Amino acid sequence: MVRQGTRQRILEVAEDLLQHRGWAGFSYQHIAERLGIRSAAVHYHFPSKTDLGVALLRRYRSSFNWWCEQLRQRQAPPEVCLEGFFALERRYMDEGKVCPLGVLGVEAEGVPAAVRDEARLLAGDVLRWLGRVLEQGEAQGVLHVAGTPASHALALMSSLQAGLQLARTLGPEAFYTLLEQQREQLGLSRRRRAALGG
Amino acid sequence: MVRQGTRQRILEVAEDLLQHRGWAGFSYQHIAERLGIRSAAVHYHFPSKTDLGVALLRRYRSSFNWWCEQLRQRQAPPEVCLEGFFALERRYMDEGKVCPLGVLGVEAEGVPAAVRDEARLLAGDVLRWLGRVLEQGEAQGVLHVAGTPASHALALMSSLQAGLQLARTLGPEAFYTLLEQQREQLGLSRRRRAALGG
DNA sequence: GTCTATAGAGGGATAGAC
DNA sequence: GTCTATCCCTCTATAGAC
Numbered sequence: 001m002v003r004q005g006t007r008q009r010i011l012e013v014a015e016d017l018l019q020h021r022g023w024a025g026f027s028y029q030h031i032a033e034r035l036g037i038r039s040a041a042v043h044y045h046f047p048s049k050t051d052l053g054v055a056l057l058r059r060y061r062s063s064f065n066w067w068c069e070q071l072r073q074r075q076a077p078p079e080v081c082l083e084g085f086f087a088l089e090r091r092y093m094d095e096g097k098v099c100p101l102g103v104l105g106v107e108a109e110g111v112p113a114a115v116r117d118e119a120r121l122l123a124g125d126v127l128r129w130l131g132r133v134l135e136q137g138e139a140q141g142v143l144h145v146a147g148t149p150a151s152h153a154l155a156l157m158s159s160l161q162a163g164l165q166l167a168r169t170l171g172p173e174a175f176y177t178l179l180e181q182q183r184e185q186l187g188l189s190r191r192r193r194a195a196l197g198g
Numbered sequence: 199m200v201r202q203g204t205r206q207r208i209l210e211v212a213e214d215l216l217q218h219r220g221w222a223g224f225s226y227q228h229i230a231e232r233l234g235i236r237s238a239a240v241h242y243h244f245p246s247k248t249d250l251g252v253a254l255l256r257r258y259r260s261s262f263n264w265w266c267e268q269l270r271q272r273q274a275p276p277e278v279c280l281e282g283f284f285a286l287e288r289r290y291m292d293e294g295k296v297c298p299l300g301v302l303g304v305e306a307e308g309v310p311a312a313v314r315d316e317a318r319l320l321a322g323d324v325l326r327w328l329g330r331v332l333e334q335g336e337a338q339g340v341l342h343v344a345g346t347p348a349s350h351a352l353a354l355m356s357s358l359q360a361g362l363q364l365a366r367t368l369g370p371e372a373f374y375t376l377l378e379q380q381r382e383q384l385g386l387s388r389r390r391r392a393a394l395g396g
Numbered sequence: 397g398t399c400t401a402t403a404g405a406g407g408g409a410t411a412g413a414c
Numbered sequence: 415g416t417c418t419a420t421c422c423c424t425c426t427a428t429a430g431a432c
Binding site (some may be wrong): 023106110123124147165167168 | 217219220222223296299300301302303304305306307308313314317321322334344345349352353355356357359360361362364365366367368372375376379382383
């Protein structure tokens with residue numbers, strides 16, 4: 001089967017496997033089986049697992065930055081940006097996935113240095129963007145930021161990252177509880193508004 | 199070498215390896231090498247990796263519950279209990295470890311069901327204890343609890359769990375920032391008191 | 397681009413000697 | 415309780431045919 005998009009499809013499957021099974025938990029065979037090809041064909045596109053991991057993380061970054069750019073062009077207000085971010089994480093939750101940065105943090109000592117370096121860049125992008133959104137929201141008076149925008153951004157990301165992991169052990173409520181709590185702290189919660197109004 | 203404590207030493211090494219390399223990232227060989235024995239000897243004590251995992255998680259539980267019992271007997275006030283918990287997590291940080299519940303969350307799909315069940319019990323114990331401490335602290339007016347004690351307990355655990363993971367990617371400051379933020383929210387921060395006083 | 401075939405390493409697990 | 419030896423499997427990676 002000669003397809004020009006195989007490289008992209010490999011990355012799609014690899015992304016899914018990484019967030020379901022972890023770095024050490026997926027192999028070239030797993031990818032090949034899902035695509036109906038042989039593992040040697042995967043090695044043609046990504047000679048080593050390090051190459052695959054680096055490409056995968058660059059793909060996360062470019063996806064995320066493209067998504068941010070879309071919001072920027074639409075001049076989305078800070079609350080909308082945050083709800084968009086929550087929706088991304090919630091989608092991971094619904095698909096049974098965890099955050100890739102959590103995966104690489106947990107398995108860091110078995111992950112090639114080149115892949116860890118890319119993870120650092122991705123974490124930087126996400127935190128920088130979140131920090132700017134919080135800063136804007138605070139300036140506009142539509143969000144309540146605790147501490148500095150940077151430290152609140154870190155708290156936000158941490159809460160959802162661990163929430164996805166704990167949901168696997170304790171059930172989905174763990175994630176939803178944490179998500180709602182983050183909204184409350186930001187002054188975005190419907191429940192809180194209802195409670196204050198009533 | 200005939201030692202009666204080999205079983206315990208295996209569990210100590212396994213605990214260290216789990217928190218450094220993850221579930222899939224450590225093997226009977228790794229354990230054997232560190233103890234100067236053969237992997238077959240490890241299989242004598244724990245026939246399968248599932249047995250080892252279950253024993254390991256029960257050990258975490260009994261250690262934690264023993265630690266809680268010590269605090270209870272000393273009638274430690276809620277603030278002291280929390281600082282003790284922070285010290286445990288900070289110790290993981292200093293040793294380059296991540297939280298075992300984070301490891302099992304990330305790698306859940308490759309972890310035997312029996313081991314996951316034990317992880318659920320451990321998470322329950324920790325959250326129940328944290329929730330009670332927060333409840334007491336709130337009743338005594340020495341801690342500020344956001345939302346319910348149970349949801350705040352979840353937030354506390356999440357923040358530190360993800361903090362340990364992110365520290366591996368972003369450096370130790372990530373963890374310390376999150377820890378200090380949790381203290382501030384609880385009204386335990388020295389910095390905050392200084393700021394309010396000055 | 398994909399295949400078959402295979403090398404070489406490592407992991408989980410067991411049998412049986414000591 | 416620990417050893418040697420071994421089995422069988424999976425994994426990463428490569429060579430070379432098609």
